[in-house]
Amino acid sequence: MIVTKYEGNKTFSVSEEEAMAPLAGEVQIKVAYCGICGTDVHIYHGMMDQRVAMPQTIGHEMSGEISALGEGVSYLKIGDKVVVRPLDNRGELPSDKGISHICKNLKFIGIDSPGAMQQYWNVPAFTIHKLQESTDLKLAALIEPLAVACHDVRLSGLTAGETAVVLGGGPIGMLVAFVAKSQGAQVIISEVNPVRINMAKSWGFDVVSPVETDLVAYVDGKTEGRLADVVFEVAGVQPALDVMTEVAGIRGRIVMVAIHGQPKPVSLFKFFWKELKLIGARVYEPEDYETAIDLITKNELPFAELITDVQPLSKIQNAFEQNDLNPNGMKVMLDCQS
Amino acid sequence: MIVTKYEGNKTFSVSEEEAMAPLAGEVQIKVAYCGICGTDVHIYHGMMDQRVAMPQTIGHEMSGEISALGEGVSYLKIGDKVVVRPLDNRGELPSDKGISHICKNLKFIGIDSPGAMQQYWNVPAFTIHKLQESTDLKLAALIEPLAVACHDVRLSGLTAGETAVVLGGGPIGMLVAFVAKSQGAQVIISEVNPVRINMAKSWGFDVVSPVETDLVAYVDGKTEGRLADVVFEVAGVQPALDVMTEVAGIRGRIVMVAIHGQPKPVSLFKFFWKELKLIGARVYEPEDYETAIDLITKNELPFAELITDVQPLSKIQNAFEQNDLNPNGMKVMLDCQS
Numbered sequence: 001m002i003v004t005k006y007e008g009n010k011t012f013s014v015s016e017e018e019a020m021a022p023l024a025g026e027v028q029i030k031v032a033y034c035g036i037c038g039t040d041v042h043i044y045h046g047m048m049d050q051r052v053a054m055p056q057t058i059g060h061e062m063s064g065e066i067s068a069l070g071e072g073v074s075y076l077k078i079g080d081k082v083v084v085r086p087l088d089n090r091g092e093l094p095s096d097k098g099i100s101h102i103c104k105n106l107k108f109i110g111i112d113s114p115g116a117m118q119q120y121w122n123v124p125a126f127t128i129h130k131l132q133e134s135t136d137l138k139l140a141a142l143i144e145p146l147a148v149a150c151h152d153v154r155l156s157g158l159t160a161g162e163t164a165v166v167l168g169g170g171p172i173g174m175l176v177a178f179v180a181k182s183q184g185a186q187v188i189i190s191e192v193n194p195v196r197i198n199m200a201k202s203w204g205f206d207v208v209s210p211v212e213t214d215l216v217a218y219v220d221g222k223t224e225g226r227l228a229d230v231v232f233e234v235a236g237v238q239p240a241l242d243v244m245t246e247v248a249g250i251r252g253r254i255v256m257v258a259i260h261g262q263p264k265p266v267s268l269f270k271f272f273w274k275e276l277k278l279i280g281a282r283v284y285e286p287e288d289y290e291t292a293i294d295l296i297t298k299n300e301l302p303f304a305e306l307i308t309d310v311q312p313l314s315k316i317q318n319a320f321e322q323n324d325l326n327p328n329g330m331k332v333m334l335d336c337q338s
Numbered sequence: 339m340i341v342t343k344y345e346g347n348k349t350f351s352v353s354e355e356e357a358m359a360p361l362a363g364e365v366q367i368k369v370a371y372c373g374i375c376g377t378d379v380h381i382y383h384g385m386m387d388q389r390v391a392m393p394q395t396i397g398h399e400m401s402g403e404i405s406a407l408g409e410g411v412s413y414l415k416i417g418d419k420v421v422v423r424p425l426d427n428r429g430e431l432p433s434d435k436g437i438s439h440i441c442k443n444l445k446f447i448g449i450d451s452p453g454a455m456q457q458y459w460n461v462p463a464f465t466i467h468k469l470q471e472s473t474d475l476k477l478a479a480l481i482e483p484l485a486v487a488c489h490d491v492r493l494s495g496l497t498a499g500e501t502a503v504v505l506g507g508g509p510i511g512m513l514v515a516f517v518a519k520s521q522g523a524q525v526i527i528s529e530v531n532p533v534r535i536n537m538a539k540s541w542g543f544d545v546v547s548p549v550e551t552d553l554v555a556y557v558d559g560k561t562e563g564r565l566a567d568v569v570f571e572v573a574g575v576q577p578a579l580d581v582m583t584e585v586a587g588i589r590g591r592i593v594m595v596a597i598h599g600q601p602k603p604v605s606l607f608k609f610f611w612k613e614l615k616l617i618g619a620r621v622y623e624p625e626d627y628e629t630a631i632d633l634i635t636k637n638e639l640p641f642a643e644l645i646t647d648v649q650p651l652s653k654i655q656n657a658f659e660q661n662d663l664n665p666n667g668m669k670v671m672l673d674c675q676s
Contacts (some may be wrong), residue, residue, distance in 0.1 A: 095563035099588050102613055153614075225433035241606075251438050256609045263603035268579075271594045271618035275440055275493070278616035280609035 001119035002336075004316045005055035006043055009337050012316045013055060019120040021248075022070035026122050030080060030338035033141035033310070034116045035061030036323055038172070043111070044320045059112030059117035060086040060333070061139035063131070073125045081131040082144045084123050086110050101285045109285075117316060119336055129289050132297055138310070139296050139303050141333055143155060146292035146303075147284040149175035149259075153183060154288060156230045156255045157282045160184025165219055165228040165247050168235030169196045169207065171306065171331050172257060176232050177205055178301050179291075185230070188222065190215050190243075195328035203302050210239065216246045223249070233258050238265070245270035253277045306330045312338040339457035340674075342654045343393035344381055350654045351393060357458040360408035364460050367420060369674035371479035371648070372454045373399030374596045374661055376510075381449070382658045390449060396446030397455035397672070398424040401469070401478035411463045418516035419469040421481045422461050423627050424448050438594040439623045446621075455654060457674055467627050470635055475635050476648070477641050479671055480513075484641075485622040486595075487513035491521060492626060494568045494593045498522025503557055503566040503585050506544065506573030507534045509644065509669050510595060514570050515543055516639050517629075523568070526560065528553050528581075533666035543641050548577065554584045560589070571596050577604070583608035591615045644668045 022028040040058055042048055052058070066080040076082070091105030107113055109123060129139055149172060158164055164180040166173050169191030177200070181187045189200050189207045196228045200207045208218050219227055227249030233240050236258035245267040256259050256278060270276060284292075296303065308329040311319035313336045323332045341355045360366040378396055380386055386651070390396070404418040429443030445451055447461060469478055487510060496502055502518040504511050507529030515538070519525045525670035527538050527545045538545045546556050555566055565587030571578050574596035582592050583605040594616060608614060622630075634641065646667040651674045661670045 074516075094562065095561075095565075096588055097564060099613070102588060102611070104588070118651075223433075225431065226435060227433075248433055250440060250442070258606075259610055260606040262607075263580075263605045265601035266604045266606070267601045268594055268598040268604070268618075270598075271616060272597055272620050273440070273618070275437070275618045275620055276616075277618070278609060280606075280611070280613045280615070280616075282610050282613055322352055 002313050003057060003118040004313060006058050007054065008046065008049060008054045010044055010046065011091065012320065014314055014316060020122060022068050022122045023127055024071035025073065026070035027066050027073055027076060027128060028068035029064040029121045029123065030067040031062050031064040031116050031121050031313070032137035033063050033120060033153050034059040034334045034336050035141045035145065036319065036332045036334070037061050037145065039111065041320070041323065044120070048111070053163045057114040057118050058110055060084070060108070060114035061141055061144040062116035064121070065136040067120060070125070076125065076128060076130070081135055081137065081140070083131065083140055083289070083293070084109065084116070084127045085129060085147070085284070085286065086127060088113065088124065088127070088259050088284060102282050117313065117334060117336070119313065127262060129293060131293060135297055136299070138307065138333065139299065142306065142331065143289065143292045143296055145172060146175050146179070146295060147288045148172060149179045150288040151284040151292040152176050152232060152255050152257050152281045155279050156232070156253050158183055158185050158230050162186070162229035163188065163219070163223050164230045164232065165190060166232045166234060167240040167300070168258070169193070169200050169246060170234065173234040174200065174306060174330065176234060176257065178256050179295070182295065182301065186222070189218055194325065199305070199330070203284070203305070210243065215243055219247050228252055230255065236260060241266055245302065248274065248276050251277070252276045253279055255279045257281055307333055309333070310335055314338065320332055340651050341395060341456040342651060344390065346384065346387060346392045348382055348384065352497065352652055358426050358460060360406050360460045362409035363411065363463055365404050365411055365414060365463050365466060366406035366410035367402040367422070367461065368405040369402040369454050369457060369459050370475035372397040372400050372672045372674055373479045373483065373669045374657065374672070375399050375483065376436040376502070377659070378450065384460050386553070395452040395456050397453035398422070398446070398447055399479055400454035401475040401481070402459070405458060414466060417674060419471065419473050419475065419478070420456070420466050421469065421478055421627070421631070422447065422465045423467060423485070423622065423624065424453070424465060424482070425461065425621060426465070440620050449675050451630065453532070455651065455672060455674070457651065467631060469631060473635055474637070476645065476671065477637065479580055480641055480644065480669065481627065481630045481634055483510060484517070484633060485626045486510060487517045488591055488592050488626040488629040489622040490514050490570060490595050491517045491620045493617050494570070494591050496521060496523050496568050499642065500524070500567035501526065501537065501557070501564065502568045502570065503528060504570045504572060505578040505582060506596070507531070507538050508572065511570070511572040512538065512644060512668065514595065517633070519568065520633065520639065524560070526557055527577045531665065537668070537673070548581065553581055556644050566590055568593065574598060579604055583614060586612065586614050589613045589615070592655060593617045593619050595619055645671055647671070648673050
């Protein structure tokens, strides 16, 4: 089987190896597709070399079919279409208070242990979510990032009729916008890239370029002064942090989706003055996976258009290099059987 | 009657004026006591001169008795012991979504209109909360700041058995600690002033000086690694902002009580990583007043010891000057009938 490994220094190796039989409690998956996540790009750029044990197979936004069952796995069968929720919480402690998905000793499969960018992948059976027979496996590789979006929206407490402002229209921002809209919210996306702006408009979204339009005045006008009920900070840049507390209305909730590596200036006064809430949101819980699976199964949203490129697994080096050169692209996927 | 007015430039005037009859919908209160709030000190220091229309009578942490009723006020009677919830929300808009206590056009009585540092005070009747006949009016002047604390604790969602860390043991921090403890929480106070540390210890609190002890390690040890369920940021300084995201455990809630005038660096990464919540809390709602009144009426907590000085209203200038010179003091009150 084809196995790819991140070797450090912006380099992937591609080799032919023998597929290993799954251990007890594991399943072997014939991987269909694996998306390139922002985290994978971070790893490729060497920004997580202290965490990733090189050489390492990475990747976690995947879909596939069960190809072998380890001892004791009876509720799955060969040929089942599946996705993996790549969270290994076996090191959970009482001090985690049962909040398994972000427990202190959480291992993220595909970062802290081998990932899906290979033809066959062995994972603990408890990570599996089963799909319906009819599910499109290319779309199914969007379930993992879509589950992130479902988690973000769920933790925001968004209700139908509320106004959600999404700061940043990259893949996660777009998925958050889709989920928020699917739950009946009025969605406004703030994005600077003209290609992404047009993409979002083509999907029926209200999009503002904050460089050209005063976002706060725009949202104020669209909401009769109520401003945003929920703000999703998905941009990861200081101007987004500056505007998030302005564009949120009284008792607005701001969901922190972006990863800000360093402490950044935040207007705590606005939190006090308008009784805002900041809600940290990380990965997902099983119910978010089920919501995402449901959305992909129904396939009523233009998910397919989010996939802007598919490359063969054997061309992983080229795929990451091309991805860096194309800031307009949304989701690049690897076809793991070619 | 004695009327005091802030004249700017750290100066109060004291004059004798005719008491005015209350207008329709108003009541006249014979003010018993009025505490000096941090906001009053800010005004005295000239930091709110742009907002305060000088000369202005300030003060809002008060207690008193109804001395006259304006036309149409039938549910109160002369002699009733009362406190005022000094929020004038008559400019409320639909865009405030019914969140009256922090509505956009809120006027704070005692800052934006005349306050309680005078012998007789006319206020709209809708601001009144009635006290029981037996209530001690000196303690009752603590109801306003205590209502702030009740609001902070209520918005935190604190439940019995949880661990609350209070950053800053000034008057509001101490009241937050009392309220949290009264609701069954394990409370740890972080404070640097040795006099305040001893005061808090004398009231049975677990107190840490973060200069001498590693607060995070201390709370970790006290909670078997769970860390704080709720953190109250009442200190208003950068070290508190640095530690709040460290001392909060997984899905911990951080209540922003302090007023940070400028944007300050915050570890948004910790919000993401531990799914923390930041909750802005400002003033109070009617139910917080009722909770505070109940605590003062029961008088089971050492509230009296929080009042470290009482000065006659006519000596207001001296009271503010002495207050500045005594960083160890807690609550200084004016006796408004002398």
